[in-house]
Structure formats: structure tokens, C-alpha cells
Amino acid sequence: MKTRRKKRWIGWLVLGVIVLALAVTVIVAVLRIARRANEQWRDQFRTGVVELIVFAETVEITGNLMPIDARDLAFPIAGRAAAVSVEVGSPVVPGGVVARLDDRKARYELATVEKQLQQKRLSGSSREIQILELQREIAAQAVQDHVLRSPINGSVSAVDIRLNDFVSAGRRIARVIDDSSFKARVQVDELDSPKVQAGQPVRFVFDALPELAVTGSVLSLAIEARVTSTGLAVRDAEVLIEDPPDELLTGYSFTGQILLGREEAVLAVPEEAVFNQGGETFVFLPPVNGGAPQQQIVEAIVLDSDRIRILSGLSEGQEILIPLYSGDTGNRLSAKGLLRTLNQRSKIPLLRGE
Secondary structure: OHHHEEEEEHHHHHHHHHHHHHHHHHHHHHHHHHHHOOHHHHHHHEEEEEEEEEEEOEEEEEOOEEEEEEEEEEEOOOOEEEEEEOOOEEEEEOOOOOEOOOOHHHHHHHHHHHHHHHHHHHHHHHHHHHHHHHHHHHHHHHHOOHHHHEOOOOOEEEOOOOOOOOOOEOOOOOOEEEEEEEEEEEEEEOOOOHHOOOOOOOEEEEEOOOOEEEEEEEEEEEEEEEOOOOOOEEEEEEEEEOOOOOOOOOOEEEEEEOOOOOEEEEEEEHHHHOOEOOOEEEEEEEEOOOOOOOOEEEEEEEOOOOOEEEEEEEEEEEEEEEEEEOOOHHHHHHHHHHHOOOOOOOOOOEEEEE
């Protein structure tokens, strides 16, 4: 009898152990499934933070640098080069001689007229004197036309003549540039042009010198708009860089921003982190102590093409969730899909704002 009772007790003990083990296994499995469900959002999101950035509304521009002034120099008459006084890189001042043509004939004609004028002043009529004075002016101008002078301060950037070359009237023989300042012509879209005014600051970034940051200003804005070859209506503007660094050269390409207002510190998040549904704008916050992501209502406006400005509802450094998708909005998971049970993903992604 005792042996039978002992065997029965052992049987119950073994059964209890088996049941307990099964219960523990089930509990562990359930907890594992729940944890997997609660953390499934990690497959759909990455975490980010709310940033405090310095921002000002801007208009994007592109262009190439030009000297503040540039002149192509040519003789008004034809002749043979008797002297070339400059070379590429030579500094010039207003009135500085660049080149001379052989002017012997012109100087002879001027001397002849002056001699005749002296004689007529002694015995000629007033009419004869007037005619000779006019001839002297013409002859003196002809002598001056044999000398090519720079009209501006600057440097010689090209010389297209050599000693004894024959040059025709109007043919460029040198180019002088004033690169003490730079300007550039840029296009401003018709939608942005009402906000652009002369004097507004401009930030420049140069393709050839990406580490160099230069500030300039808007010099002028055309009073008429025009239509480009692609059908866009634009207004041409000129921007100015005064006292540029030595590294900058004429022709360098740049991208830039016209600053339309004062810079200010604002809160910003990536554009794809913000949702709008049912008239409410919100972001998702990481779960607290497990569970699903938390929906946080915010006040927000568009900052630029990539970022949203947060007016209220979030603080600097706060963690947010950013979807792990890319491409068009047709592939984005909607707020409705995100709020479904996390162990079952949305089968049909919905457009944001639905």
C-alpha cells in the first residue's frame, strides 16, 4: 500500500513539473512574441532628434563671377604697331598707355596745319584762321587716335598684338579688367522676385573652392521679367562681392543664397518625420516601456524642401521616429498603418494625409 501511494505521489510530482515547465515555456514564448511585436517598429523606423538650427528664408541662385568692370580695347583707326607697353597681368590706371601705332604721318600733318595757322594769324582773314583751327583739332585727334589708353583701373587680362603687327580699326588688341570687386548676373524666379530687394545679403559657395565662404549683396534687380528658353518667367538680378579674397577668379561658378530676412534659431525635423491626418499634424515618438510608438501632436510649417519647422509640441534634442522608406509618397506607410497592431503590418500603404 505504501509503495502504491509513493508511486502515485511521484507521478503527480512529475506531472506537476511537466505542467510547470509547459507553463514557463508558454509564458516565455508569449513574452518573446510580445517583445517582438512591441519592437517591430524598429523595422519601419530609425530614430532622430529635434534640432535647433539657425535659419533664414532664402532664394537659391547660381552663376559665374565677372569683374566689376571690363573693357575690350581697340584702335579706332588702322595702322602698324610701333609699341606695346603692357603684357598679361600688367596693372593699368585710367589714361595709362597700352599700345601705340606708327603716328609719324599724323604728327607731320598736325605740324603742317599748326605752321599754316601761325602764318594766317599774322596776315590771314578770320575765316581762314577758323578753318585752320578746325583742321588742327582734327589733326590733333588723329595723333591721339594712334595711342591706345586704358579707361579704367585694373589689370591686363589679354594682349592680342605684337610689335610691328598691322591692326585694323575696331579689332580688339587688349582686354583690361577691374577685379577689385566681382559681380554676377543671376536669375530669380517670378514667385521669389517680389521678396528680393537691392542690398539684401548673399552667401556664396564656389565649386572650385568649396571650403571658402564669401558674403556679398544684391546690387540690382531688373524692372522687367523675361521668359527663358524653358518657358520660366524670371527677373535678372546682379549680385556683388566687394574686396574678394585673392583665390577668386573671373569665371568661377557658384551657388548662393539671397537672405530675405534675419537669421533666427528654429526647431527643425526631417520632412518625412511629419504626418498630417484628419486636420492634425503629428510626429511619432519612441515607445515608453515597450508598446507602440506614441503619436505627438505638433504645430509645424514648411521650412525648406527637406525640413519642417516645429512651432510647438516638441523640444530641442527630443527623440522622434523617422520612417525607413524612400521614394514617392505612394510607398509611405500612413499614420493609420502605423497605429495598427504591431504584429501585423499594413498590407496596403496609404498616402500621407489620408
